[in-house]
Amino acid sequence: MYEFVRGKGIYLYDKKDKPYLDLISGIAVNNIGHNNKHVVKAVKKQIDKYSHQMVYGEYVVGPQIKLAKRLSKLLPDNLQSFYFLNSGSEAVEGAMKLAKKHTGRGKIVAMRNAYHGSTSGALSMMSDEYYSGPFKPLLPNIHFADFNEIDSLAVIDNQTAAVFIEPIQAEKGYVPATQEFLEALRTKCNETGTLLVFDEIQSGIGRTGKLYAFEHYKVVPDILLSAKALGGGMPIGVFISSKEIMDNLSDNPILGHITTFGGHPVSCAAGNAALKFLTKSSLMDEVAEKEALFRELLVHPKIKGISGKGLMLAVQLDSFEEVERTMKRCIERGVIIDWFLYNLECLRISPPLIITKKQIREVCEVLKEALD
Numbered sequence: 001m002y003e004f005v006r007g008k009g010i011y012l013y014d015k016k017d018k019p020y021l022d023l024i025s026g027i028a029v030n031n032i033g034h035n036n037k038h039v040v041k042a043v044k045k046q047i048d049k050y051s052h053q054m055v056y057g058e059y060v061v062g063p064q065i066k067l068a069k070r071l072s073k074l075l076p077d078n079l080q081s082f083y084f085l086n087s088g089s090e091a092v093e094g095a096m097k098l099a100k101k102h103t104g105r106g107k108i109v110a111m112r113n114a115y116h117g118s119t120s121g122a123l124s125m126m127s128d129e130y131y132s133g134p135f136k137p138l139l140p141n142i143h144f145a146d147f148n149e150i151d152s153l154a155v156i157d158n159q160t161a162a163v164f165i166e167p168i169q170a171e172k173g174y175v176p177a178t179q180e181f182l183e184a185l186r187t188k189c190n191e192t193g194t195l196l197v198f199d200e201i202q203s204g205i206g207r208t209g210k211l212y213a214f215e216h217y218k219v220v221p222d223i224l225l226s227a228k229a230l231g232g233g234m235p236i237g238v239f240i241s242s243k244e245i246m247d248n249l250s251d252n253p254i255l256g257h258i259t260t261f262g263g264h265p266v267s268c269a270a271g272n273a274a275l276k277f278l279t280k281s282s283l284m285d286e287v288a289e290k291e292a293l294f295r296e297l298l299v300h301p302k303i304k305g306i307s308g309k310g311l312m313l314a315v316q317l318d319s320f321e322e323v324e325r326t327m328k329r330c331i332e333r334g335v336i337i338d339w340f341l342y343n344l345e346c347l348r349i350s351p352p353l354i355i356t357k358k359q360i361r362e363v364c365e366v367l368k369e370a371l372d
Contacts, residue, residue, distance in 0.1 A: 002331065007034025010352050010359060012336065020331065021363055023351045024338045028170075028202040028312065031229035032274055032283070033352040039232040042273035046266050055263050056255060063268035070275050071240070074211055076220050081246035084238045084263030088201035088227030089117030091237035092164070094257050095223050096121050098241065099162035099195045101248040101256065108139075109156050109163045109194075111147045113342050115171040116164060116199055125164055128342060148177060150184045162195040162223070167213040170202040173316070173343035174308030182219040195222040195245070201237075205229035206278050206353055208310035209287035216309070232274025234267040283353040287311055293357055294349065297364035302371045313349040315367075320344035322371075329370035335363050 004012040004020070010033055011019040025031060032039070046063060055061055068082040083098075085091055100106060110116070110125035117123070124139035126132045143160075146152040147169055156163060163185065169175040189196040198221035203213040205226070210216055212224065222245065227237035249256035278284065287310045294313055295306055304316040317323055323339050326347060330337045338348040351363075 009033045009035070010355050018334065020334050020336050021351075021359065021366075022336045023330075023349055023363055024336055025229075025350050025352050026233075027228070027338070027348075028207060028350045029228045029231075030233055031205050031207060031353050032232060032277055033354045034233070036232060036274065036277060038273045038277045039234075039270050042269045043234065043266055046269035049265075051266055052261070052264065055260070056258055061263060061265055061268070063265045063272060064263040067268045067272040067275070070272055070279075071238075074279065075224070075240065078220065078222070078242045079224050079240045081243045082238055082240050083246065083249070083257065084236065084268065085259050086235050086261050086264070086267075087117075087237045088199075088225065089119040089122050089237070090259065090262070091201070091225040091227055091239045092116045092122040092125075092199065093119055095164075095197050095225055095239040096162070097257055098223065098239065098245065098249060099197065102245050103161040103193065103195065105159055105161035107141050107143060107157075107160045109143050109145055109160055111165050111169065112144045113147060113169060113172040114164070114166055114199070115169075115341060116166075116201075131341070147172070147175065148181045150181055153185060153188045156188050156192055156194055158192050160192060160194040162197050163189060164197045164199055166199045166203065167217065168203045168208070168309055168312060170312075171341040171343070173314035173340050173346040174312045174348075175314075176213075176307075176309045177217070179217055182214075182217050186219050189222075197221055197223040197225065199225045201225055201227045202350075203309075203312060205275070206284045206287065207312050207350065209284055209291075211279075211284070213309070230271050230275070231267050232270040232277075234264075234270040236264070236267040236271050237262075278353075287353060290353075290355065290357070290360060293360050294364065297361060298367065300368050300371050307346075308349075311350060311353060311355070314340065314343065314346040315349060316346050317371075318345060323347055326367070326370045330366060333366045333370065335366045335370075337367070
């Protein structure tokens with residue numbers, strides 16, 4: 001068992017001060033690296049002011065406003081109303097409630113092999129019985145379509161409140177949606193009056209080279225979910241929509257969705273600093289080139305292929321046993337790597353965006369040595 005006692009940049013350090021190159025970013029959280037000085041400064045500054053106050057709307061929470069304003073300038077016109085929470089799972093739950101309230105419908109469609117979280121509503125949208133079965137009964141009226149299979153979209157009808165989809169399926173091994181599929185999905189939702197929800201909890205905040213992956217497709221959702229890297233290492237989640245849609249949570253009942261710590265001032269201050277640092281840097285512009293370098297260097301007889309987009313990549317091996325052995329050999333050599341829930345034959349690569357080309361060459365050599 002490894003215990004890390006501090007982090008800096010792309011590295012985590014153990015008790016003996018041995019550095020480990022973090023190739024998974026705490027599962028796509030530390031996009032701007034560990035212990036970013038701008039985030040640390042913002043957290044300390046906010047802590048010195050106050051750490052919490054009631055967030056139900058009676059009072060203005062300054063850090064929330066600043067983060068919402070910064071995000072709003074980067075998002076389309078229909079994604080300008082923000083509900084901050086503590087995590088990605090909570091963002092999923094809030095979006096489910098919002099979609100049902102806005103449409104007056106109860107049917108939800110999700111994609112097979114999607115992962116949206118472990119709370120009961122999010123778990124209900126998990127098609128894999130191994131993970132969801134032991135916790136039944138879950139939410140009723142959940143239906144599934146097949147990712148990247150246009151014909152399966154027939155399950156969406158005028159009783160459907162929302163379709164939840166990851167533009168890049170995370171736990172299946174970073175599988176991107178096709179352009180044709182997302183366009184067909186957007187059209188089907190428009191035809192049936194169904195809200196389209198993009199879960200960009202892993203793919204957001206620059207990981208694909210855009211702030212959010214939907215920008216590559218130019219297909220805009222009705223509700224956007226973000227979390228993980230948004231907080232710069234602090235816990236945060238948000239669901240984002242139009243004011244017209246979001247207003248459904250303001251009455252009947254009043255306070256239709258509440259959370260004690262949602263939009264916590266310290267997390268929002270951290271998120272604002274992280275987003276400012278990311279957007280003022282060249283990190284997103286460098287993602288495609290760094291992806292290409294990974295793909296160029298990761299050539300080995302045991303590597304069957306690489307899927308994903310940007311700095312969310314899945315390296316296909318031939319068995320979970322090989323994945324386990326490789327992970328063990330990598331961490332012994334000072335490289336942290338991981339696997340996927342639904343694709344046990346893949347290694348996860350999602351390093352901080354600050355990774356340099358020199359570091360990419362270093363980790364690729366370690367990975368190939370581990371495979372040997």
